[in-house]
Amino acid sequence: MMQRRNFLQNLMLGTGGLSALPFTSQATNQNLQRILGYAPQKDVTTDEDYWAQIQWAFSASPNLINMSNAGVSPQPIMVQDALTHYNKLCNEAPTYYMWRILDENREAVRSKLADLAGCLPDEIAMNRNATEALDTIILGLELQKGDEVVMSLQDYPNMLHGWRQREKREGIVIKYVNHNPLPCEDNDLLVRRYVELVTENTRIVHLTHMINWTGQLLPVKAISEAVKKKNPKIKVVVDAAHTFAQIAYKIPDLGCDYLGASLHKWLCAPFGTGLLWVKKEHIASLWTHTPSDNPLKDDIRKFEGLGTRSFPIEMAIGHAVNFHNAIGTERIQKRLQYLKNYLLTRCVDLPNFYTQTSLKPEFSGAIALIGFKGMTSGELHNSLMKKSRIYTSPVTWENVVGVRVTPHIYTPIKDMDKVILTLQDIAKDQNKAPSK
Ligand SMILES: Cc1ncc(COP(=O)(O)O)c(C=O)c1O
Known part of the structure; x- marks a missing residue:
């Protein structure tokens, strides 16, 4: 089995011929070291310190709560850095660096x-x-x-x-x-x-x-x-x-x-x-x-x-x-299931709330489809955005109506709490409003 130190070295390297190019900052490298410092067999599903390291590995906006990760995901900073690095290199002489050098990898x-x-x-x-x-x-x-x-x-x-x-x-x-x-x-x-x-x-x-x-x-x-x-x-x-x-x-x-x-x-x-x-x-x-x-x-x-x-x-x-392997798919699957269920279990009893997503891991993953009876998916999407700048994905397709809320591995638990509080607020408003 690969030694952890070797694995870390590999993380810092390019994908081959371009090895040892220091295109990530010291802070990013230290952050990765901390992620790798956790014993692989340790259950970290609810370990917020662990997931805080993952959050720092991304560059998520502090001005928007992005709950639309099922559409497309952001990249960790080390992936963004690698991309910038390869792109700059290729712009020195595109056919040489793209077709001769990078393609070898x-x-x-x-x-x-x-x-x-x-x-x-x-x-x-x-x-x-x-x-x-x-x-x-x-x-x-x-x-x-x-x-x-x-x-x-x-x-x-x-x-x-x-x-x-x-x-x-x-x-x-x-x-x-x-x-x-x-x-x-x-x-x-x-x-x-x-x-x-x-x-x-x-x-x-x-x-x-x-x-x-x-x-x-x-x-x-x-x-x-x-x-x-x-x-x-x-x-x-x-x-x-x-x-x-x-x-x-x-x-x-x-x-x-x-x-x-x-x-x-x-x-x-x-x-x-x-x-x-x-x-x-x-x-x-x-x-x-x-x-x-x-x-x-x-x-x-x-x-x-x-x-x-x-x-x-x-x-x-x-x-x-490399970044994914430093965490591992099992850990990612468990964490995402936990975040999705954290939201659903705290909202299922709100008046008029419904979900079209299972809470059981055999039938679900990170994605939650939620709604309120009497509210269109567009109205709920807009309300989450207006009240708390929570960005979701409105869905109206066949028998599915609601907003799709999708956290990712960089989502802090406090963002899930914000979504829950905002949904509670929307439920209260709905209760006050004259029925349609
Ligand atoms: C189930 C499913 N299949 C295919 C796609 C298409 O993916 P891509 O944008 O990578 O082509 C999507 C995109 O959201 C999807 O949800």
Whole structure:
């Protein structure tokens, strides 16, 4: 096992050839040392001293309480510093530093991501976001007119649009599960909803591991096994935008065939980073959207032939993985669950308050969807902003109505208290107001 001191040294270094460049400040380095000083086996879920060190590793605004982290996450200062450093370097001579120097580290970054994902490096491609990763799969799969895809009305709109384009253009058929009501705390029911729609023509089942609107977790492995048992021709596509680096699992354990994730959400990598995972045996048969001389070759790198883009962004992913590993996914998962439940348990009894998010860790993560009966999602969003400068995400989608409140690892408990106090205040105002 890597010695802690070596690990710390690695944290301070670049991703390879550019080692020992002191691009982070002494304060940032000392802060990282303190984070690493905690014994890995210690439960720190409610240890506010520990999480205070994490807060100092970020540069969160003191003027806004950001509870909209499910959209995109801020980066720790060390990741911002790495990005600035690589960017400055590349501006000295772009083709030399991007294509000759930084690109040499591409395989090291791939390996780091593969370690975190628990899979082979040869199954991981880096790209710009979950949309690009999932659209590569959705538009690259070989399907015929009449082939059926099972997905849900609560899947992410970009993915619904991707499959619907194929429906319009090529005559595939989409069948929809409707997750209503949410939350659902019955895994058998969640599995049944997908299995019931499977026919002999079903070729694809598309699953959102954590539904972005409410934070509902789906039992991907159980669904995958059950649908494949009914029709062995099925391949399972997983949208892991919200679970990668938030929930502890290894991709191969999900029993899926293809997966796409964002790295700028829970991994805190630079804006515009994502990951495509394709099970080794399916790489050759998946078409690319930026073809090379041989688009059907058995090499995951064929999905990275995008042309010129920001190599500094890609290289800084390695630093985000280092920062993440210094905390560990299990700790992050537990802390986020704790913060979300800290809020919900203190608000469930407020008059007219409701939530569409489970309090159970098997069915939820960091995301909480909340509302007040008689208030639109826009009204609640505006009220939180006006009263306390708490920024949330208003949601009105299918059967989901409310605001999405999402803390992150840098969120101090006093910010959660502020949200709770403001919600109590809104509940009081509502009680005073004449009913609509
Ligand atoms: C479930 C889900 N899938 C996909 C995406 C798209 O992610 P990206 O912005 O990285 O393309 C999102 C974004 O919020 C999401 O919530």
